[in-house]
Amino acid sequence: MNTLAEENYLKSIYHLSLDTENVSTNQLAAFINTKASSVTDMLKKLAEKALINYTPYQGVNLTVAGEKIAVNIIRKHRLWEYFLVEKLDFKWDEVHEMAEEMEHISSNELIDRLDKFMGYPKHDPHGDPIPDCNGLFKIHNLKPLSAIAVNESGVICGVRDHSPAFLQYLEKQSLIIGKKITVAEIIEFDHSVVLQTTDKEIQISREVANNLLIAL
Amino acid sequence: MNTLAEENYLKSIYHLSLDTENVSTNQLAAFINTKASSVTDMLKKLAEKALINYTPYQGVNLTVAGEKIAVNIIRKHRLWEYFLVEKLDFKWDEVHEMAEEMEHISSNELIDRLDKFMGYPKHDPHGDPIPDCNGLFKIHNLKPLSAIAVNESGVICGVRDHSPAFLQYLEKQSLIIGKKITVAEIIEFDHSVVLQTTDKEIQISREVANNLLIAL
DNA sequence: GAATAAATTTAGACAAGGCTAAATTTATTA
DNA sequence: TAATAAATTTAGCCTTGTCTAAATTTATTC
Numbered sequence: 351m352n353t354l355a356e357e358n359y360l361k362s363i364y365h366l367s368l369d370t371e372n373v374s375t376n377q378l379a380a381f382i383n384t385k386a387s388s389v390t391d392m393l394k395k396l397a398e399k400a401l402i403n404y405t406p407y408q409g410v411n412l413t414v415a416g417e418k419i420a421v422n423i424i425r426k427h428r429l430w431e432y433f434l435v436e437k438l439d440f441k442w443d444e445v446h447e448m449a450e451e452m453e454h455i456s457s458n459e460l461i462d463r464l465d466k467f468m469g470y471p472k473h474d475p476h477g478d479p480i481p482d483c484n485g486l487f488k489i490h491n492l493k494p495l496s497a498i499a500v501n502e503s504g505v506i507c508g509v510r511d512h513s514p515a516f517l518q519y520l521e522k523q524s525l526i527i528g529k530k531i532t533v534a535e536i537i538e539f540d541h542s543v544v545l546q547t548t549d550k551e552i553q554i555s556r557e558v559a560n561n562l563l564i565a566l
Numbered sequence: 567m568n569t570l571a572e573e574n575y576l577k578s579i580y581h582l583s584l585d586t587e588n589v590s591t592n593q594l595a596a597f598i599n600t601k602a603s604s605v606t607d608m609l610k611k612l613a614e615k616a617l618i619n620y621t622p623y624q625g626v627n628l629t630v631a632g633e634k635i636a637v638n639i640i641r642k643h644r645l646w647e648y649f650l651v652e653k654l655d656f657k658w659d660e661v662h663e664m665a666e667e668m669e670h671i672s673s674n675e676l677i678d679r680l681d682k683f684m685g686y687p688k689h690d691p692h693g694d695p696i697p698d699c700n701g702l703f704k705i706h707n708l709k710p711l712s713a714i715a716v717n718e719s720g721v722i723c724g725v726r727d728h729s730p731a732f733l734q735y736l737e738k739q740s741l742i743i744g745k746k747i748t749v750a751e752i753i754e755f756d757h758s759v760v761l762q763t764t765d766k767e768i769q770i771s772r773e774v775a776n777n778l779l780i781a782l
Numbered sequence: 783g784a785a786t787a788a789a790t791t792t793a794g795a796c797a798a799g800g801c802t803a804a805a806t807t808t809a810t811t812a
Numbered sequence: 813t814a815a816t817a818a819a820t821t822t823a824g825c826c827t828t829g830t831c832t833a834a835a836t837t838t839a840t841t842c
Binding site: 439 | 650653654655656663664667668670671672673676679680683
């Protein structure tokens, strides 16, 4: 098995790989909140284990074996988040830290049974897809709200930022998963977005719009 | 917060303290499966943190602060075991290792909500009492079956050995928590015990009898 | 295309937790 | 009570994962 630190590196490389092909040492260091030199040490170790492809100075990406481990950790994370919200009544902004710990519980039998217990949910409380027991999941073709044109409509299906502050703000504005919205206007000056929802009109900043994921 | 290793030492000291007033270095080393010298190092660290009372060569016991932490870990362990058996349908011999990991999930809010979710159970699947959110629980006055006289009756309420092998054996013999038994005979030669249960007569070794806890 | 800047890696150190071997203390026994 | 045995602690070393500072490589710019 892998250490907790190794698992966190693999998971982080996976997340960063969604945006860039090769993940750089500095990117990882910033993401994990550590120093570039520490990252280099760990990359050597993971490369040694054949979990990443690593060429000095050229960044890294996951091998098939490494990706399998990363996806399994993400599966655990999202299933525990679902459990915490659906069974223990936590709010969607409260569960991330707890799930960060729980995702490292090793038993796969446990997580498969948890999955069954909850009825094989497809998405976590933030709209992120939950990989099945074979690591398979659909990657939605979601667009940030900031990329939606005026008069177009869509449904909120995910968030990019998972911080409690952001989630609490959305909650307050009733901008929750499943909400239908229409872009009424985009303010020229600062690219703020005016939304028409089922119950009211809301104006949000470009920053917020950029972190809301929409299905058309 | 305390490290995983520290938590395991505190928990172990707590368990061993149930039998002996002061726990010796060697006892701990054997229990934790490590070397006496490693134990000494950790004892110094825990004494430094005022979680144990430690006098070199004289063994240790928990301070009030240390006992509080230990009981909280045990609460978590037993609640997770209950969850695994009652909600995820694991068998009583399958849950110990998983709970060993889960007991270190830090959030107390989480464990309190889990407790509520399950209806505040009083005992784990092995009959051990579950401390409440204030760390309070009744210590049953249970006797090992080996200490019960011929013709006396009682109910199986706990086990001393939690190993899968022992639990599987009990399961096979239908010697489960809540079962009513009567001591029919004690074999003089090897102190084997002949039990009369509701459905049949069973003979068990002194070793087994010694690890079954009975309420009269 | 050299010179500077930015990114990355190497070198050397540290803390946690563990181990072996040696020294010391306590317990036991003749 | 002296001698031996058992238990415990100390000393010194190892691994993991981290850090700072220095060296090296890659990127950028004039």
